[in-house]
Amino acid sequence: MLHFANQEAAPINRPSLAPPGKGAILGALLAALAIPAAAHAEALEDAAERYRPYMIEEVNQALTGARMLRDRFGANDVDGAKKAWIAARIGWERAEVFTSGFVAELGEMIDAWPNALTGFHAIEAKLFGAGAVDVAEEINALIYHLTDLDVKIRYTPLNAQGLLDGTARLAYEVGESKADGGESRYSGTSLDDMRNNVAGIQLAYAVIFAAAVEAADPRLAMTTKETIGELVTLLDVGDLKRLEPAKLRAKSEELVVLLQTAAPKIGLKTPTLEDLVQ
Numbered sequence: 001m002l003h004f005a006n007q008e009a010a011p012i013n014r015p016s017l018a019p020p021g022k023g024a025i026l027g028a029l030l031a032a033l034a035i036p037a038a039a040h041a042e043a044l045e046d047a048a049e050r051y052r053p054y055m056i057e058e059v060n061q062a063l064t065g066a067r068m069l070r071d072r073f074g075a076n077d078v079d080g081a082k083k084a085w086i087a088a089r090i091g092w093e094r095a096e097v098f099t100s101g102f103v104a105e106l107g108e109m110i111d112a113w114p115n116a117l118t119g120f121h122a123i124e125a126k127l128f129g130a131g132a133v134d135v136a137e138e139i140n141a142l143i144y145h146l147t148d149l150d151v152k153i154r155y156t157p158l159n160a161q162g163l164l165d166g167t168a169r170l171a172y173e174v175g176e177s178k179a180d181g182g183e184s185r186y187s188g189t190s191l192d193d194m195r196n197n198v199a200g201i202q203l204a205y206a207v208i209f210a211a212a213v214e215a216a217d218p219r220l221a222m223t224t225k226e227t228i229g230e231l232v233t234l235l236d237v238g239d240l241k242r243l244e245p246a247k248l249r250a251k252s253e254e255l256v257v258l259l260q261t262a263a264p265k266i267g268l269k270t271p272t273l274e275d276l277v278q
Contacts, residue, residue, distance in 0.1 A: 044160035044266065047208045051163065054203060055098045055153045061091030063146040069123075070139045081127060086189055088146075089120060093196035095153070097204045100173075101166025103152055109145045119145070121184070128186035160208060165271050167204045168259045170197055172276040174231070175252025191243065195235045201255075202228050209266065216265040224258045227251060 065088025072080035092111065099107035110119045119142055126135045174197050184190045205228060214221040234248050256276065263270040 044208065044212055044268075045158075047211070048158040048160045048163055051204060051207045052153070052158060054207065055095055056150075058091040058095040058200070059146070059150050059153045062088045062095065063091075063143070063150050065089070065091065066139065066143045066146050070136075070143060073127075073135065073139060078127070082187070085120070085123060085127060086187065086192075089184070089189060089193065090196055092120065092146075093193050094200035094203070095149075096170050096173075096197060097163060097166040097200045098153060099149070099166070100169040101162035101164075102156055102158075103149065106145060106149055106152070110142065110149065118142075124184060124186045128188075160266075161268050163204060163208055164259065164263060164268055165275055167201055167209075168256050168271040169276050171201055171252050171255045171259065174198060174201075175249040175256075176277075188240075191235065191237070191240045194248075195232075198228070198231050198235060202232070209262065212266040213262045217262070220258065220262055220265070224255070224262065227255045227258060231255065 065084050065086075069081050069084035069088060072078075072084050096107070096111075099110070108119075111121065112119050113121050116122045116125060118138065123135050123138045123142065126138070174194050184193050205224065210221060210225065213224060231248070231251050234244065234251060237243055256271075260270045
């Protein structure tokens with residue numbers, strides 16, 4: 001048997017039981033929060049990229065309609081030209097979420113209103129209002145700018161912030177700029193303009209933001225979805241005379257506030273009033 005007589009026990013290194021300082025606690029909390037925040041931001045950016053094919057399709061519809069407009073007008077087919085103009089507007093109005101947030105100057109050249117010196121409304125005033133005077137130059141300019149937009153929607157880097165800003169700006173525009181009679185008065189398509197704007201808002205919210213808002217605040221997500229649905233219902237009328245502008249304006253403003261409320265909850269900046277009216 002072995003004996004270790006008079007041998008002192010080796011010291012044991014024990015971890016300190018003293019509480020960590022405030023700085024260490026704060027650092028640990030920030031580190032813990034940084035992981036989900038980064039993942040959250042990455043998920044939003046992925047969702048923004050998933051939105052791109054929808055915008056490509058809408059812009060392509062607008063460009064195809066504009067080219068058909070040129071063909072029909074060149075063939076002296078006024079009715080056909082009018083139908084092509086209306087068809088081109090559908091894709092354009094739904095794509096305004098992108099144009100408002102990323103290429104506002106180009107959007108002005110395509111859809112300036114009420115001072116329509118170029119774009120859709122310059123053509124509309126002549127084609128529908130003045131009885132098809134020569135609009136070849138305006139049509140060619142519209143095709144040129146829509147072709148530019150078609151390139152930009154394919155290659156412009158997308159981000160959730162720009163798309164949220166564009167969504168909120170379009171919601172504001174529906175209530176503040178269009179509810180009292182709309183922008184396409186010569187053609188009589190103002191109601192469809194607003195419907196397609198809201199369809200674009202609904203799509204952008206569903207594809208990009210709905211999941212993130214649901215994860216952050218389920219009640220806010222439900223209210224936002226319901227408010228968009230109520231906008232759809234308000235626009236589901238037989239003609240513009242049956243539209244209730246005050247209710248539409250109030251509901252669009254409600255949607256803007258909901259999107260502003262959602263922004264910081266999903267890691268984005270809140271769109272300001274200045275952002276919305278620019």
